[in-house]
Amino acid sequence: MAEAATVARRPRRRGRARRAPSRYVLRAIVAAYLLLLVAWPVSLVAKNAFADGLTDLRAILEDPDVMHALGLTVRVAVVAVVVNTVFGVGMSILLVRYEFPGKRLLSALVDLPLSVSPIVVGLALVLVYGGRDGWFGPALEDAGFQVIFATPGIVLATVFVALPLVIREVVPVLEEVGVEQEQAAHSLGAGALATFRRITLPTIRWAVVYGVVLSLARSLGEFGAVKVVSGNVLGQTRTATLVVEEKYLNFDKGGAYATAFLLALVSVACITVVSIIRPRTSEETTP
Amino acid sequence: MSIEITGIGKRFGDFVALDDVSVRIPTGQLTALLGPSGGGKSTLLRIIAGLEHADEGTVEIDGVDATHVRPQRRDVGFVFQHYAAFKHLSVYRNVAFGLEIRKRSKAEVRERVTELLELVHLEQFADRLPSQLSGGQRQRMALARALAVEPKVLLLDEPFGALDAKVRRELRDWLRRLHDEVRVTTVFVTHDQEEALEVADEIVVINDGRIEQVGTPDDLYDRPANDFVMRFLGPVTRLGPDLVRPHDLELHPGEVDGAVAGEVSRVVRVGFEVRVEVTAADQVVLVTLTRTQFLALGVDVGSPVWVSPAAGAPTVAAVGPAPGDRSLVPG
Numbered sequence: 001m002a003e004a005a006t007v008a009r010r011p012r013r014r015g016r017a018r019r020a021p022s023r024y025v026l027r028a029i030v031a032a033y034l035l036l037l038v039a040w041p042v043s044l045v046a047k048n049a050f051a052d053g054l055t056d057l058r059a060i061l062e063d064p065d066v067m068h069a070l071g072l073t074v075r076v077a078v079v080a081v082v083v084n085t086v087f088g089v090g091m092s093i094l095l096v097r098y099e100f101p102g103k104r105l106l107s108a109l110v111d112l113p114l115s116v117s118p119i120v121v122g123l124a125l126v127l128v129y130g131g132r133d134g135w136f137g138p139a140l141e142d143a144g145f146q147v148i149f150a151t152p153g154i155v156l157a158t159v160f161v162a163l164p165l166v167i168r169e170v171v172p173v174l175e176e177v178g179v180e181q182e183q184a185a186h187s188l189g190a191g192a193l194a195t196f197r198r199i200t201l202p203t204i205r206w207a208v209v210y211g212v213v214l215s216l217a218r219s220l221g222e223f224g225a226v227k228v229v230s231g232n233v234l235g236q237t238r239t240a241t242l243v244v245e246e247k248y249l250n251f252d253k254g255g256a257y258a259t260a261f262l263l264a265l266v267s268v269a270c271i272t273v274v275s276i277i278r279p280r281t282s283e284e285t286t287p
Numbered sequence: 288m289s290i291e292i293t294g295i296g297k298r299f300g301d302f303v304a305l306d307d308v309s310v311r312i313p314t315g316q317l318t319a320l321l322g323p324s325g326g327g328k329s330t331l332l333r334i335i336a337g338l339e340h341a342d343e344g345t346v347e348i349d350g351v352d353a354t355h356v357r358p359q360r361r362d363v364g365f366v367f368q369h370y371a372a373f374k375h376l377s378v379y380r381n382v383a384f385g386l387e388i389r390k391r392s393k394a395e396v397r398e399r400v401t402e403l404l405e406l407v408h409l410e411q412f413a414d415r416l417p418s419q420l421s422g423g424q425r426q427r428m429a430l431a432r433a434l435a436v437e438p439k440v441l442l443l444d445e446p447f448g449a450l451d452a453k454v455r456r457e458l459r460d461w462l463r464r465l466h467d468e469v470r471v472t473t474v475f476v477t478h479d480q481e482e483a484l485e486v487a488d489e490i491v492v493i494n495d496g497r498i499e500q501v502g503t504p505d506d507l508y509d510r511p512a513n514d515f516v517m518r519f520l521g522p523v524t525r526l527g528p529d530l531v532r533p534h535d536l537e538l539h540p541g542e543v544d545g546a547v548a549g550e551v552s553r554v555v556r557v558g559f560e561v562r563v564e565v566t567a568a569d570q571v572v573l574v575t576l577t578r579t580q581f582l583a584l585g586v587d588v589g590s591p592v593w594v595s596p597a598a599g600a601p602t603v604a605a606v607g608p609a610p611g612d613r614s615l616v617p618g
Contacts, residue, residue: 188432
C-alpha cells in the first residue's frame with residue numbers, strides 16, 4: 001500500500017511544478033472572486049452592525065419583539081432541520097437503494113425547491129392551506145388547526161425550501177460506498193434496522209452532518225416563502241429575516257445590520273465548526 | 288450442510304443469467320464454481336446467499352428450503368471480492384459484528400474473536416481500521432468475520448480476484464489449509480482454472496447460465512464432458528477432428544502407425560518448455576515438449592515429423608472455431 005501511495009504521488013508532484021504559474025493565476029482569480037462577492041460584503045454587514053459600538057446590538061437584544069422573532073426563527077429552523085433530516089435520509093436510501101417506476105421523476109421533484117423561487121413556494125402554500133379559500137386550509141381550520149399566518153405555515157415553507165439539501169449531500173455518498181457493506185451485514189444476521197443503525201448511518205454521518213448544517217443555515221435565512229405565509233405579525237409570526245427587512249425599510253439601519261449580523265454569525269459558526277471537526281475524522285472514512 | 292439447487296432460473300431484463308440450473312453441493316467440501324465472466328456463477332452464489340432472488344427454482348440448505356428465507360436468516364457466511372469491510376469499525380469490531388447482532392455475551396465475543404483473529408493471523412491488528420490493512424489482510428479479516436457466526440455454509444465470491452498474483456497464490460494455499468482445519472461446506476467462485484484445480488475438491492463449470500460439467504479436478508481434466516470444459520481448463524490444440532492438450536501429443540521423427548504427418552514450422556522455447564508448431568495438411572498443431580524431449584528428437588524447423596496423441600490422452604470432438612486460434616489462451 002505504501003508503495004502504491006508513493007507511486008501515485010510522484011507524477012502529481014511533477015505536474016504541480018510544471019503547472020505552477022497558471023495555478024497561481026487561477027488561485028488569485030478564485031480568491032478575488034470570493035472576496036468581492038462573499039467575504040467583503042458580509043464583513044461590511046459586521047462592520048455596520050458595530051458602527052456605533054455595541055449600541056445597536058444591545059438595542060435589538062433588549063427589544064422583546066426582536067428576541068421573539070429570533071426565538072421563533074430558531075424554533076422553526078430546528079423543527080425544519082429535524083423533519084428534513086429524517087425525510088432526507090429516508091428519501092436518499094429510497095432513491096439510491098431501490099428501483100421503482102417513477103424514480104427519475106421523484107429525483108427531479110426533489111430538486112424542485114432549489115429551482116422554484118421561494119415566493120412562489122409561499123403563494124403555492126397559501127393556495128393549498130389558506131384559511132379562507134385554500135384547497136385544504138378551511139377543513140384544517142375547522143378542526144382548529146391554523147396553518148397560514150401561523151407557525152405551522154412558517155415551518156412548512158422552511159421545510160419546503162431546505163428539502164433537497166440533506167438529500168443532495170447523502171445520495172452521492174450512498175452511491176459511492178455501494179451496497180456491499182449492507183449486504184455483508186445482512187449475511188451476518190443483521191436486520192434492516194440494525195444494518196441501518198450500525199452500518200449505513202455511520203457511513204453517511206458526515207454527509208448528514210453537512211446536510212444538517214446547510215439546512216440549518218438555509219432555514220435560518222429563509223425570507224421569501226416565510227414572508228408570504230407568515231403574515232408578518234409583530235411579536236407572533238415575524239421571523240428574524242422579516243425583522244431585518246422591517247427595520248431596514250423603517251430606516252433603522254443599525255438595527256437591521258445588527259440583526260443581519262446575528263443571522264450571518266450563526267451560519268458562519270455552523271460552517272466553521274463543521275470544517276474544523278470534519279478533516280480530523282475524514283481519514284477513517286476514506287477507503 | 289449440503290446445498291441442493293433445483294431448477295434455478297434468473298434473468299436480468301433480456302439477459303438470461305441462469306437457465307434451469309440444478310446441482311448438489313456436498314457437505315464439508317470445498318467446491319469451486321468455475322467459468323468465464325458473465326457466465327452466471329456469481330449470480331448463482333448470490334442466490335444461494337439470498338442476496339439475489341431466483342425467478343424460478345429452489346435452494347435447499349441443509350435439507351431446509353431456503354428459497355424465500357431472507358439473507359440474515361440463512362446462516363451463510365459471505366465473502367465479497369472487494370472485502371466489504373465495515374470501514375468505520377476496527378478489525379476486532381468487524382469480526383465481532385455477527386456475534387454482537389446475535390447478542391452474545393461480551394466474554395464470549397472476546398474469546399471467539401480472539402480465536403478467529405489468531406486463525407487468520409491478524410491478532411496484532413485487532414485495533415486497526417480496515418483502511419490500515421493490505422488487501423490480503425482485509426480479505427482474511429472478511430473471512431474471519433464470516434466464520435465468526437459459525438455459518439452452515441461459507442460462500443466466497445471471487446475472493447482473491449482483487450489481489451495481486453503473489454498474494455493470491457499465498458491466500459489460495461492458506462484457504463485450502465484453513466478449510467482442512469474448519470471443514471465448513473465452502474463454495475467459491477472463480478474464473479481462474481488454475482485456482483479451481485489447485486484448491487477445490489469439486490468443480491462446477493458454469494457457462495452461459497448453464498452447468499457444463501460437475502466433477503473432481505481430475506475428472507474434469509482427464510474426462511472433459513465437452514470442448515468448452517476442455518478449452519477452459521487448459522491449453523488445447525486441434526489434431527484432425529479432435530481437441531487435445533498440446534502436452535499430450537508425441538512427436539516422432541519417423542513414420543508411425545496412426546500418426547499425422549507434417550512439417551515443423553516454428554519452434555519457441557519458454558524456459559523448460561519448447562512449443563513446436565507442426566503444419567499438417569490444412570492445420571497447425573501445437574505440441575509442447577520439455578527441453579530434453581525436444582533435443583532428443585533432433586528435429587528443427589523444416590523437418591518432417593509425425594504427430595500422435597499419447598496413450599490415454601483425453602480428446603474431445605472439436606466444435607466451433609478454426610484450428611490453432613485460442614490454443615495458447617485458455618478461457
